[in-house]
Amino acid sequence: MSDLLARREALLGPNVPVFYEEPVHIVRGEGVWLWDAAGRKYLDCYNNVAHLGHCHPKVVEAISTQAATLNTHTRYLHEGILQYGEALTAKFGHDLTQLIMVCTGSEANDVALRMAQAVTGKTGIIATDNTYHGNTTAVAHLSTRRPPIGGYPDHVKRVPAPDSLTPLGGSLEAQADAFAANVQAAIDELNAAGHGFAGFMLCPIFANEGTPGVAPGFLDKTVEVVRRAGGLILCDEVQPGFGRVGRAWWGHELMGFAPDVVTLGKPMANGHPVAAVVTRPDIMAAFRNAFGYFNTFGGNPVSCAAALATLQVIEEDGLIDNARDVGAYALASLRELRHPLIADVRGFGLFFGVEFAQDGVPATEFCGKVVERMKHHGVLLGRVGRAQHILKLRPPMPFSRQNAATVVEMLSETLLELDLC
Numbered sequence: 001m002s003d004l005l006a007r008r009e010a011l012l013g014p015n016v017p018v019f020y021e022e023p024v025h026i027v028r029g030e031g032v033w034l035w036d037a038a039g040r041k042y043l044d045c046y047n048n049v050a051h052l053g054h055c056h057p058k059v060v061e062a063i064s065t066q067a068a069t070l071n072t073h074t075r076y077l078h079e080g081i082l083q084y085g086e087a088l089t090a091k092f093g094h095d096l097t098q099l100i101m102v103c104t105g106s107e108a109n110d111v112a113l114r115m116a117q118a119v120t121g122k123t124g125i126i127a128t129d130n131t132y133h134g135n136t137t138a139v140a141h142l143s144t145r146r147p148p149i150g151g152y153p154d155h156v157k158r159v160p161a162p163d164s165l166t167p168l169g170g171s172l173e174a175q176a177d178a179f180a181a182n183v184q185a186a187i188d189e190l191n192a193a194g195h196g197f198a199g200f201m202l203c204p205i206f207a208n209e210g211t212p213g214v215a216p217g218f219l220d221k222t223v224e225v226v227r228r229a230g231g232l233i234l235c236d237e238v239q240p241g242f243g244r245v246g247r248a249w250w251g252h253e254l255m256g257f258a259p260d261v262v263t264l265g266k267p268m269a270n271g272h273p274v275a276a277v278v279t280r281p282d283i284m285a286a287f288r289n290a291f292g293y294f295n296t297f298g299g300n301p302v303s304c305a306a307a308l309a310t311l312q313v314i315e316e317d318g319l320i321d322n323a324r325d326v327g328a329y330a331l332a333s334l335r336e337l338r339h340p341l342i343a344d345v346r347g348f349g350l351f352f353g354v355e356f357a358q359d360g361v362p363a364t365e366f367c368g369k370v371v372e373r374m375k376h377h378g379v380l381l382g383r384v385g386r387a388q389h390i391l392k393l394r395p396p397m398p399f400s401r402q403n404a405a406t407v408v409e410m411l412s413e414t415l416l417e418l419d420l421c
Helices: 002-010 059-065 080-089 105-118 175-192 221-229 251-255 283-288 300-314 319-334 364-376 401-420
Strands: 026-030 035-036 041-045 098-100 125-128 156-159 197-203 232-238 260-265 275-279 342-345 353-358 382-384 390-393
Touching: 059 260, 080 098, 080 275, 080 300, 098 105, 098 251, 098 283, 105 197, 105 232, 105 260, 105 275, 105 283, 125 175, 125 300, 156 175, 175 197, 175 221, 197 221, 221 232, 275 283, 300 319, 319 342, 319 353, 319 401, 353 364, 364 382, 364 390
Parallel strands: 125 156, 125 197, 197 232, 232 260
Antiparallel strands: 026 035, 035 041, 098 275, 260 275, 342 353, 353 390, 382 390
16 A cells, blocks of 8 residues: 555655545445455445446446447547437426536536637636536636645636535525525626626536535525626536536426526546537527637547446436435435534435534544545545545445445444444
């Protein structure tokens, strides 16, 4: 292990992130399981990238078959991107019928920002103050993990994110109105500064903000504010998309609003690097006329084959229904846990958050100990939230009731063990 870490630093440089105080050396995956170099088996409750489960045979076959036949870019004609694009856009409403395929969610979000600029002729962008939308220069300015060199640019405004412990407006009931009011204030500031307002980029369930208890209808007034100001709703579906929320294909569908641009990524091809931007024809035309955009690897035949196979398995295996059923069972089971530091348990389909706090103060250190201890018990979790105090569970979509019961049992043991330490 120490040799691996030393080689990583020598080759990749310092501060390359790893999970856990003692990192896991993963060598194999299958379904909802991962194995380390010592043969230890782990239940994966974190990786939405392997949407169908690790190494799904249908996706593996699609990749290998297409790679043995043809792989080139979209300046040559090939049917793969058309077959996939037709199948994907059929899952959307609101005239979202055209797409650009890219390789990462960061690229997709970068394109979405340019679409908003092309349509409005403005440059002002709004995001929340506790989000992450990728690592290109443009989208990194929206994220809050580390301030950019030279400070945040004037054309980007970050509004306070919804929060469960300290809700905007002083209460959960007032939070939606307060959030919309803050977006309006940011729009006014952008207009006053001469940038104008191009768009608002958000995750519909506020995944990186810790899924803070928002419900369908929460964004209705915010959408009205954005529409009235002439801006675009840029909806980042990288985490909630492809049925993870359990009651719909997309987070915006669950939340009940119509986006102008949707970005997709991680789970789109079950681990193969594929992402996309889906939008209306009028927005696509504005973008194509304003920017000379081409992506060598975006939409290549192998990526399209992997993405199409992923889409087919979601439907054939009933994975959205599974997310709804198992998600409801898991959420109810998690809510039966009793511990003085559990402030809230919430979820959408197969996406859950367990928030730890004491007297309204985030229990960051305790949450970190839970994650480490659960790894010791063979369950891989993560954490999220402004203070990294929210346990994040986001397993592959074939996750079963038995898997959920195992997690809850191990979490119950872990909470007891930490109390006894």
